[in-house]
Amino acid sequence: MIVLELGELEEFVDLALGYGETLGVPFIEVRLEDDSVGEIRLEKGEVKESKALRDIGLAVRVIYNGVSGFAFTTRLKKDSVEKAVEKAFQAAKVGDRISTLRLPFAEYEPVVDNPPIPPIKLHPKDVSFEDKKDMVMRAHESAEDHGKSVTSIIVRYGEAYGTKIVVNSEGTRVKWNPWTVEIVCAVISRKGEVLADAWERHGGSVGLEIFEDNFSPEQMGKNAAKWAAEKLVSKRAPAGKQRAIIDNNLTGVLAHESFGHQTEADLMISGAVILKDKIGEKLGSENVTIVDEGVYEGDNADSNRGWWCPYDDEGVIAEKVVMLDQGVLSSSLNSRGTAKYMESKPTGNARALDFRFEPIVRMRNTYFTPGDLSFEEALELLKDGIYAIDTMGGQSGFDGTFMFKAIRGYLVRKGEIVEPLRDVAITGNILDFLKNVEGATRDFELHGGYFGGCGKSGQNGLFLADGGPKLLLGGDGVQFGGEK
């Protein structure tokens, strides 16, 4: 069993807690994190960066009349820790005089727990730097061997692991060892003025054995190279509204970016998003169910590359939340502060990027649940349209509009894939999208990792995962194109 310890650093947690009580703070929460982060970046066969970071710090949050005050420090010394407690208390008291909206905490039974890491074979801390470097080099070589007119290959490995402890003045004391790993292989091919890029990536809270078994560096390099070469000679997707199949990756990004954020209770309370006051309403077709959960419990081990998140940063159990149940908006994502306001219960969605930040409502593993179609059946039902694959990210407005760039795709005619397409912009509104989902495939993938992550309120790069099946989308779901 893998357990990482904090050692004597843990004393500062009790010091802060005790000092808060001495000051008469009504509620204090202390979080200490000790994270080790490693990255290797290989470009053109040369290791451009190999680095090892250690990030240790302490966070203090005080809640005073439903208003929070937050402070952190990297100085783990008695006077600095006490000063952080004083700062947090002072900020909460000033905030109390200014704030127009209070979010007192919902009741929550204190938890004392120290859950072990789920069984994996190779934790990143037990694998040598040399072995990690070899994986990166193998992906690179494979990309070189399989590419055409390649101008750039970048392979990156990233890992993060450590120990986190959350305690509060009610008696909660939860300690666990979060971790994530990822390999990304990006290839650029160039012919004349045409540049074509593609990538392949796999990661999540998994053992490094997945790169030996299911997702070998050789296969990843080959895929990225092959897709980039294919894009060199492919056409732009025809513009306008059309039927589509959205692949597992892109489905996940939509679940998270376009829908998930709409169900974050803090954004609902502040009135920022369109789904406020819509709980219980039918928003989409019965083919769509969207879930956010802390620890993915599905049985598809090959595709389970989620983010292991047993607790949130308030020490609340990270529960499974069904936000959209067969098209009906059923629940919001909550912290202890938003739960009381929403007359709901804490769902374990209060997360902080690291000790420098206070927990806010965030997602964990967000996905569309699978359907019963095979991919072939989905193509047949699609008839004519676009099969859009993966994205390097997306952007969604609070008004429900979104815009993503699919990295690549295929033109489908009469249920057959006929030719590859270049990257294509997809725009739409999540409500139109949800209404137009005609079906979902059986195959399911969850994608987590080290690179990327979610950004909200200045907390960018939060580890999480998203995924789903492939979705079959009617003609009024999304718009393709917009570029020349």
Place this chain on the structure above:
Amino acid sequence: MKGKIVELDDLLAFADTIVKKAVSRGADEAEAFVSSSTNVECQIQGGILTTREGVDEGVGVRIVNGKSVGFASVSSLDEKQTDEVISKALSLAKIAPEDPKFHQLPDTIKRGTRSGAFDETIVTLDSAHLMKESAKAVQEAMQTDKRVSYVDGFSSLGYGTFSVVNSRGVNAGDKSTGIGASIFVKAENVGEVKLGYGFVVSRKYCDFEGVGGNLAKNVLSYFGAKPLETTFQGTVIFENKIVNDLFSGFLGYSISALSVQEKRSFFADKLGKQVASKDLTIHDDPQLREGIRTSKCDHEGIDVLQKTIIEDGILKNYLYTSYSAYIDNVESTGNAIRGGFHGLPRTSPSNITIQGNKNLEEMISEVEKGVFVKEYVMGLGHSNIITGDFSIVAPTALLIEKGELKHSLNAITIGGNFFQTLKNLQAIGNDPILTQNGKIPTIAVKNLTISG
């Protein structure tokens, strides 16, 4: 280390100790980057107030072993922790494969540079002050009109010091202060929603008066929007605060000498050639007194250099760190920036400045058919930074016909290519605003695909 701001001399002495230890433990070359910063932030999001304040300090150590480089860092100035970091960096440098392009850590370059404005007032301020000022700015926006339905105000202030010492004699650093606020406003009128975004940044103390109120007034003026319901090739005037985002990503990436050397830049092989309209001149000015990125030296301890990037449309210079400079056998331009002590040096512009001469009325009067895009755009982050292709959504825009501003528009999409945009500049405004990335004016660009 006493007082609120950690003194540069203390950080230099600390970095020097680390470098000496690393060399005595076998490093061919060693570099220590040490920084300490204190930041206070406040956010008021639809009435929910949050603040955070903290001290963030640590050390990043770069060790060279032949042509292999290792880097390790820790968020601590504690001796035991920093000793461990030296060991880690040493061992990484031993097992890392060689980088044949790596030459050496930089030698000192002195250019007689000076620090940017430093304001002692900011050092004395706390979260209570920031909360009160932010609350005023948010209230100002909310009270402008009852149709203002949501305001998200963010503000921050901070001060910090960094030092860089290496075993080749570099011994430099600087300190800075900063304050800023950004605000997002949503207004609703019988089902119609309009949005706006504004900001202010400064190295010296400023209050946020007018930021929220002026923005709210602008947002209210966008009501009565109509759908465009067509696609056409036309001129887009981008408001100055949007130009900042449009330029910083594409330009920063493509003028990096490293991107050029690795043939990932559109500007590869284009030095001395016409890459933009002859009206365009862009400088990288790390000595702009009020500039947010102004500094005496860069994050490798090299004195910064003022330079022209594009002059009358001709590409004049690339930006160098020591790594890329030694490859081309030139001097570093002092453009190495780290994202704190955990980061390795990357190539980054300092303050980008763009000269323009037209006022907004003239710019609008010269547009036969087009749009005036205001407030902010979405989707720039997902552009193809290598080819320059972008496709963006503009939630707030006004139609221009025959040189006159017409009605407001529902969200439109704009497609184009950044490098074509440089060539298709129709006009550059005389209204530069200070942003995180420099001083940037409004611009008008021909031949973009506009649809809605």
